[in-house]
Amino acid sequence: MRRNNDFIRMLMILAVLLIFAGITRGSAFMSVLNFQTIGKQLTEYGLMAMGLSLAMITGGIDLSTVYIANLCGASAALIMKSIAPHGEISGILIACVVALVIGLVCGGLNGFLVSVVKVPPMLATLGTYELFYGITIVLSNGKSITSISAFKKFASTMVFGVVPLPFVIFVVAAIILSVIIGMTPFGRRLHLVGVNSKAAAFSGINNVRVITAAYMISGLLAAVAGLISLSRVASVKADFGSSYVMMTILIAVLGGCDPDGGSGEIPGVAVAVIVLQVISAYLNTISWINNYYRQALYGLLLLGFMTYKYFRVKKRR
């Protein structure tokens, strides 16, 4: 039952936030355009946060997602420029597939380091973070790579004329992952490995495979995020989105993932993504609130939530 609590709690927070924003800011906040912007902005780090959540459920963490995304975005941009300069569909497709494969390989490397070499996940992904960042700098000569113009339209597409395509991808990804993590044997194994990896191994679970798969999915999601970012921003740079690293951790924890592993479900994380972007958009509508407070607010949220969870768990014990 606990898994649903996080989801329902986040939904309630979201509802309260929306009502609060609606009352205090009125039409400045409650406009279709504003919600479209929110939907567009949250996708990239939303996907990465869900990937990080999988790593967190196994008791790990994935700090490299932003840099996997940029590496994939940069690779795709370069491939598109060379084989599809005029927006040939086949060339764009090849570039996307290559980017997704790179994402899987990067995730695989993380998984290998964590599960086989047994490097602590934080160090392993911090190392690969630098590695992927470095490769992207080399690929791009440290500069921005612009997207071919045909690919730009992908992120600005509105499904049914109102819903931004990136948001649809986010929702679809959230549903697929919720099913995989919540209802399949793989999802159960993921949690068991996170609760107690030794016990999981003794009960016949192949820890290496489970952990590697989790990081590979995270890498794949980062690759999708990278492609969406390339399309939305129309350019990619090695350090674009560096502030998302902290955001993704915050979201995963707010969404109910236990940093020690073993618990966490995707629906809660997905709603936490929306909650955070709504807070951010709300702050953006108030010009007299300095953006510096945002970092402090995020820090407080993270610490407050961890403290709350700590006391709740202690009480149960």
Add this chain to the structure above:
Amino acid sequence: MKKVLSALLIVAVLCSVSFAAELPKGYQVKNGYNPADFVSKKNPSEFRMAVIVKGVADWFSRLEVGVTKFAKDFGVDAKVQFPATTDAASQLEIIDSLLTQNYDAIIVVPNDSSALEESLGTALAHKIVVIGHEASNLVNCLYDTEAFNTSQYGEAMADALAKATGAKGTYALMVGYTTSITHMEYAKFEAEYIKKKYPELKLLNDEVPTCESQESTTTAYEQAKQILKSNPNLAGFICHCSTDGGGIAQAAEEMGLKGKVKIVAAGVPSSYARELKDGAIYSVTTWDPALSGYVACLTAYNILTGVPVGQGSDLSAKGAAPGYESVNLIVGDNNCLIGNAPCIGTAENVDSLF
């Protein structure tokens, strides 16, 4: 598990197939907007302007002074928005949010122009005036406003370095980011100019730039320390980001090279008053960001109210912004309005500067 993975991969591929197949025609980002189309029907007192700066620094606090003064002088709502981080994504998020908030003008000092082009293009399409500052490569704006051109500034920096070092020895060049177009233009110009005019002053490894500070004092300090460790005889150091000087000065001081390596910095002179007076930093070349903020806002205001802006325009607002009495227009991808307002702070005059 294999099944799940392959299913996921297939879904992902299918998704990208359907997206790619349905690329809509829709909106195309265009350049070459006519400022005359941006005249607003609103009463000037209802104008809302937002100024987005790169991040937290004395420099941008000073810029805010000019924007606040402008808002007061002209009775409009003009405010500076400070991004929470120097990540280009933060600036982008602010601009995207502004687009939902009925702003009349967006003035931006971009960290990475190319990351903002798409959103600023949308702003122009919605008849929001976009003015750039320190962004000579920004395409989607009506005008870029600069205090002086690269050569005026580069010459001032290079001459200061030559004066400090006696035009002899090796020097290093630090920029904020190698992707920062203005910093790189300054650095390249200075290297060329020094090579020609001061042949005995040599650039370290003959490489532009020597290092990047990533707009962070800590990184500037670390980079400077490494460079000074391997080149203790370095005669001078030029840096371009307003926060670099302090980092380099600290590194030099810790290595016992204070005053020996002449630091020609950029930034707010008063924030380096101590370093200037005790010789840790030789000079702080700058333009007054308060005037820049003022002039950028005034440019937007003039466009909104239908006052023509171009070659020879007076953007000084009757003495409020000295140096901008007759701006030069350089037509290009981006129409650049250039004043003539450099400002060099030294130990002698720092107390009288901002």
